[in-house]
Amino acid sequence: MNSFKKLVSDTAIYGVSSIVGRFLNWWLVPYYSHLFLPQEYGIVANLYSYMAFLLVLLTFGMETGYFRYASSHKDKELVYSSSLITLFLTSLSFLFVVYTFSDGIARWMEYESHPEYIQWIALIMAFDAFTAIPFAKLRIESRPIKFAVIKLVNIFCNIFFNIFFLSICPALLKSNPNSIVGLIYDANMGVGYVFISNLIASGITLLMLLPELRIKLRFSRLLLKEIVWYSFPILIVGIAGMVNQNIDKILIPKLIPDDQGPMEQLGIYGANYKLAVLMNMFIQAFRYAFEPFFFSQAKSENNKKGYALILKYFVIFGLIIFLGISLFLDLFRVLNIIDPSYYSGLKIVPIILMANLFLGIYYTLSLWYKLTDKTRYGAYLALIGAAISLIVNILFIPMYGYMASAYAVLICFVVMSVLSYLMGQKHFPVDYPIKRIGLYFALSLVIYVLSVIIDLPTGVLTYLYNFVLFSIFISVVYLLENKEFRKFLR
Numbered sequence: 001m002n003s004f005k006k007l008v009s010d011t012a013i014y015g016v017s018s019i020v021g022r023f024l025n026w027w028l029v030p031y032y033s034h035l036f037l038p039q040e041y042g043i044v045a046n047l048y049s050y051m052a053f054l055l056v057l058l059t060f061g062m063e064t065g066y067f068r069y070a071s072s073h074k075d076k077e078l079v080y081s082s083s084l085i086t087l088f089l090t091s092l093s094f095l096f097v098v099y100t101f102s103d104g105i106a107r108w109m110e111y112e113s114h115p116e117y118i119q120w121i122a123l124i125m126a127f128d129a130f131t132a133i134p135f136a137k138l139r140i141e142s143r144p145i146k147f148a149v150i151k152l153v154n155i156f157c158n159i160f161f162n163i164f165f166l167s168i169c170p171a172l173l174k175s176n177p178n179s180i181v182g183l184i185y186d187a188n189m190g191v192g193y194v195f196i197s198n199l200i201a202s203g204i205t206l207l208m209l210l211p212e213l214r215i216k217l218r219f220s221r222l223l224l225k226e227i228v229w230y231s232f233p234i235l236i237v238g239i240a241g242m243v244n245q246n247i248d249k250i251l252i253p254k255l256i257p258d259d260q261g262p263m264e265q266l267g268i269y270g271a272n273y274k275l276a277v278l279m280n281m282f283i284q285a286f287r288y289a290f291e292p293f294f295f296s297q298a299k300s301e302n303n304k305k306g307y308a309l310i311l312k313y314f315v316i317f318g319l320i321i322f323l324g325i326s327l328f329l330d331l332f333r334v335l336n337i338i339d340p341s342y343y344s345g346l347k348i349v350p351i352i353l354m355a356n357l358f359l360g361i362y363y364t365l366s367l368w369y370k371l372t373d374k375t376r377y378g379a380y381l382a383l384i385g386a387a388i389s390l391i392v393n394i395l396f397i398p399m400y401g402y403m404a405s406a407y408a409v410l411i412c413f414v415v416m417s418v419l420s421y422l423m424g425q426k427h428f429p430v431d432y433p434i435k436r437i438g439l440y441f442a443l444s445l446v447i448y449v450l451s452v453i454i455d456l457p458t459g460v461l462t463y464l465y466n467f468v469l470f471s472i473f474i475s476v477v478y479l480l481e482n483k484e485f486r487k488f489l490r
Contacts, residue, residue: 045270
């Protein structure tokens with residue numbers, strides 16, 4: 001199969017698990033918004049931010065290291081076995097530490113009344129970290145269908161158990177107080193069932209990946225040292241990346257005064273942040289296919305031309321998503337998708353959408369330091385982004401609340417993308433169509449501004465006007481890209 005067609009094909013299959021699956025999972029946000037007060041949902045947003053950091057620490061870049069060495073090493077099974085054993089031992093050690101000191105950790109995180117939350121998220125993280133390498137093996141062996149099926153099962157299980165514990169069980173007990181459901185359901189658990197549902201889903205995922213664990217257990221300290229040495233900058237990148245994307249949800253409760261409802265603001269911010277998830281779905285599906293793809297195409301004669309085209313089309317589809325959501329953002333309110341108590345945060349959605357698009361651009365541009373084995377530059381860029389996030393959040397959250405966090409994310413990823421492009425042109429020059437990409441960005445921003453400043457008397461006229469604006473962007477893209485895009489697909 002043509003290599004670019006394979007990229008499109010794999011992206012489509014991964015999209016089944018990433019886009020469709022995440023879209024289904026996304027509906028938990030409106031569901032939670034109608035069940036929990038903003039300050040209660042703030043607990044979920046806060047703890048999931050800690051979990052994001054933990055997952056990066058527990059995998060410590062081994063996934064990318066595995067891709068690198070499984071693609072080039074003569075003994076692929078040894079690479080897989082050594083990586084798998086390493087993550088098993090580190091995950092087990094992590095569980096031992098957390099369960100030994102869970103009370104102290106809970107006090108430090110200000111959840112002293114719920115140390116069980118800390119234990120549950122530790123188990124989730126251990127399961128997810130250990131399964132990272134089996135999932136990577138499926139990707140590098142071009143088995144996207146099995147990958148997608150397991151990911152979808154995980155998401156369906158998570159959704160089912162959320163609904164079971166938070167809606168079905170209370171309804172059954174209300175109709176029959178003496179039901180056997182009372183043995184497994186505690187009405188005082190509240191948001192705790194969010195983490196229990198996730199834990200069950202992660203456990204089922206591990207069981208489904210057991211066939212991938214049936215290998216000869218071999219271990220090479222020398223090989224592991226090479227992988228870890230290659231992966232360590234990726235760990236720094238990962239930690240810095242989590243700072244860029246999640247430090248706001250940890251700092252908001254600590255920097256906003258108590259009389260201004262910090263957990264309530266965090267709940268509103270966290271829920272509306274999730275509304276931008278469609279961009280994340282697109283980026284995630286693309287990354288699953290693109291990362292193995294650019295390693296496999298590194299020696300191809302036309303690789304750089306392909307990378308340039310891929311970035312352009314990535315930006316085009318990303319801007320379509322940005323405009324599609326931003327121009328019709330009011331539908332979240334009209335259709336009552338989220339509870340009215342969260343409406344005040346809708347203004348951050350376009351900002352987060354654009355920030356996530358630049359994050360995707362950065363991921364696409366970052367191939368230069370991975371292909372040239374100069375991953376330390378990725379660490380430098382990520383640390384710069386992390387510094388920007390920390391500085392903007394710490395300085396401006398006390399004055400502007402979560403709006404400062406939204407702009408911090410955008411500024412961070414714009415700066416990282418620009419710096420990555422400039423550095424990449426020195427070490428791995430690619431003739432990206434910057435002028436054409438800049439044109440599309442300018443057009444989309446003009447269209448968005450026009451939609452904001454024009455205030456029409458009725459909602460119907462507003463939707464028609466925004467639809468015309470959206471159609472203008474699609475038409476311009478079609479006129480400029482039709483011939484080349486057809487050639488690209490062929």
